[in-house]
Amino acid sequence: MPRSPGSPSSTPSAGTPTASGSLSFQIEVPGKGREESHPARGKLFAIPDGYRLLVGRDISDAAAFRDRVKTTLVWSGLLALALGLVGGTVMSRNMLRRVEEVNRTAERVIAGNLSDRVPRLGTADEFDQLAANLNSMLDQIERLMAGMREVTDNVAHDLKTPLARLRARLELALLAPADRAAQSEAIRTAIEEADRMLATFNALLSIAEAESGARADTAESLDLAELAGAVAELYEPVAEEKGFAMRLEDVPGVVIRGDRHLLSQALANLLDNALKYGASLAGGGEIVVAVSRENGRAVLEVRDRGPGIPEREREAVFDRFVRLEPSRSTPGNGLGLSLVRAVAHRHNGTVILADNRPGLKVRLEFPEIPEPAE
Numbered sequence: 001m002p003r004s005p006g007s008p009s010s011t012p013s014a015g016t017p018t019a020s021g022s023l024s025f026q027i028e029v030p031g032k033g034r035e036e037s038h039p040a041r042g043k044l045f046a047i048p049d050g051y052r053l054l055v056g057r058d059i060s061d062a063a064a065f066r067d068r069v070k071t072t073l074v075w076s077g078l079l080a081l082a083l084g085l086v087g088g089t090v091m092s093r094n095m096l097r098r099v100e101e102v103n104r105t106a107e108r109v110i111a112g113n114l115s116d117r118v119p120r121l122g123t124a125d126e127f128d129q130l131a132a133n134l135n136s137m138l139d140q141i142e143r144l145m146a147g148m149r150e151v152t153d154n155v156a157h158d159l160k161t162p163l164a165r166l167r168a169r170l171e172l173a174l175l176a177p178a179d180r181a182a183q184s185e186a187i188r189t190a191i192e193e194a195d196r197m198l199a200t201f202n203a204l205l206s207i208a209e210a211e212s213g214a215r216a217d218t219a220e221s222l223d224l225a226e227l228a229g230a231v232a233e234l235y236e237p238v239a240e241e242k243g244f245a246m247r248l249e250d251v252p253g254v255v256i257r258g259d260r261h262l263l264s265q266a267l268a269n270l271l272d273n274a275l276k277y278g279a280s281l282a283g284g285g286e287i288v289v290a291v292s293r294e295n296g297r298a299v300l301e302v303r304d305r306g307p308g309i310p311e312r313e314r315e316a317v318f319d320r321f322v323r324l325e326p327s328r329s330t331p332g333n334g335l336g337l338s339l340v341r342a343v344a345h346r347h348n349g350t351v352i353l354a355d356n357r358p359g360l361k362v363r364l365e366f367p368e369i370p371e372p373a374e
């Protein structure tokens with residue numbers, strides 16, 4: 001009778017099972033030249049007349065398959081481990097190399113080469129981002145350093161002349177001890193010179209203070225019209241004396257958050273400029289201080305009817321110590337507008353110079369605080 005594949009080809013080798021039910025046993029199978037013992041599983045049934053029927057199956061194929069799966073798993077595990085180790089080593093080497101690049105750049109910057117930058121690979125990964133951030137940080141530091149150098153150069157230059165003058169005056173007074181009147185005069189002018197230098201220092205300090213945000217805790221809600229009115233009032237007598245008409249145009253309730261002292265100083269500088277440079281050809285003129293609200297921004301303008309500032313100079317006058325040619329005869333340091341801009345930036349605001357046809361219009365814009373709901 002033909003056997004189905006996998007059916008036991010012989011009876012179990014280790015004795016004859018007796019109990020009914022599932023069982024595992026060994027069978028002898030003819031192999032290459034000799035009998036081989038194969039594992040088998042089967043079931044024993046008791047049938048009438050005391051016979052027993054054993055149905056079983058050679059499971060050596062399944063066992064071999066299981067062994068093969070086990071071997072494959074072990075090998076693939078080992079391969080994955082090896083690949084992981086190699087990949088990990090390559091990656092960490094790569095990372096260390098890039099950290100090393102950052103380190104070397106930092107060392108060169110520390111050694112004084114501030115224009116050195118971390119090389120970028122253009123891969124847009126975290127390391128490239130880090131390199132980009134470090135580079136823009138170095139750009140910013142370099143810019144600040146250049147600015148500082150320029151300021152210190154300017155300060156040194158601008159204070160050298162008055163200091164030399166001061167020294168010469170005092171020396172003169174010393175040379176003529178008998179002439180009391182000349183001595184007093186020399187001392188008086190020396191004091192004036194010292195006062196001007198102090199004013200320069202104070203202006204520089206105010207700019208530095210506004211730029212650094214050192215007075216961060218002094219911010220309060222300010223009614224811009226009220227502040228403008230208070231500062232304009234201080235300048236009223238001088239304006240009158242010089243033949244200017246000063247006018248305040250305002251809308252109520254324009255409130256910003258800021259430092260009263262710094263904002264007053266900025267406006268005072270603008271009024272001082274208007275009074276110094278804003279006279280019309282006929283002499284005197286009109287100065288308007290206007291407070292308004294535009295597109296949710298608080299606007300403060302100072303307008304005069306003088307010669308104005310030519311468009312090509314409107315950016316430069318904000319730099320420290322810049323004074324335009326026609327103004328050289330009037331006293332000043334060229335620091336007023338630098339302070340105005342520093343104060344505007346300190347308050348998240350902007351400052352622009354425009355033509356008032358004729359005259360100069362200085363426009364400051366700040367974020368407005370919405371009025372509290374009633």
Ligand SMILES: Nc1ncnc2c1ncn2[C@@H]1O[C@H](COP(=O)(O)OP(=O)(O)OP(=O)(O)O)[C@@H](O)[C@H]1O
Pocket residue numbers: 203269273274276277278304306307308309317322323324325326327331332333334335336337338360
């Ligand atoms: N309202 C104006 N009309 C015409 N020119 C102006 C006006 N305001 C400023 N300027 C020009 O801009 C320059 C810079 O002004 P800024 O206020 O910075 O310095 P300053 O007035 O010369 O000196 P300081 O303000 O330090 O006393 C002035 O020297 C002047 O040439």
Ligand SMILES: [Mg+2]
Pocket residue numbers: 269272273332335336337
């Ligand atoms: Mg000025």
